[in-house]
Amino acid sequence: MKINILGGGVAGISSAIALKKKGFDVTVYERHESETNIGAGIVLWPNASFILDKLGILKE
Numbered sequence: 300m301k302i303n304i305l306g307g308g309v310a311g312i313s314s315a316i317a318l319k320k321k322g323f324d325v326t327v328y329e330r331h332e333s334e335t336n337i338g339a340g341i342v343l344w345p346n347a348s349f350i351l352d353k354l355g356i357l358k359e
């Protein structure tokens with residue numbers, strides 16, 4: 300099954316990784332040409348770290 304995701308934020312990218320791991324054909328469409336940031340740090344709560352670990356990207 301082919302799945303298109305609109306938005307390459309944390310929700311879109313996380314969903315894409317999880318769906319690809321399940322064997323789906325996933326394409327993410329992002330309106331910005333490259334990543335942006337607002338100069339702020341980010342706090343990762345334990346449940347977010349748990350999910351990143353499950354997705355295999357916690358170390359990165």
Ligand SMILES: Cc1cc2nc3c(=O)[nH]c(=O)nc-3n(C[C@H](O)[C@H](O)[C@H](O)COP(=O)(O)OP(=O)(O)OC[C@H]3O[C@@H](n4cnc5c(N)ncnc54)[C@H](O)[C@@H]3O)c2cc1C
Nearest residue numbers: 305306307308309310311328329330331339340341342343
């Ligand atoms: C100042 C600030 C500090 C924060 N700090 C933290 C923190 O420390 N820890 C934490 O867990 N959370 C933090 N948050 C909250 C966190 O950033 C959001 O909860 C999270 O980014 C939401 O992710 P998202 O993927 O749902 O949406 P977004 O990150 O908003 O991603 C949506 C993406 O969809 C794209 N898009 C929209 N419409 C279209 C379209 N029609 N076609 C294609 N692409 C489209 C947008 O360009 C965007 O890239 C912070 C938020 C702010 C504003």
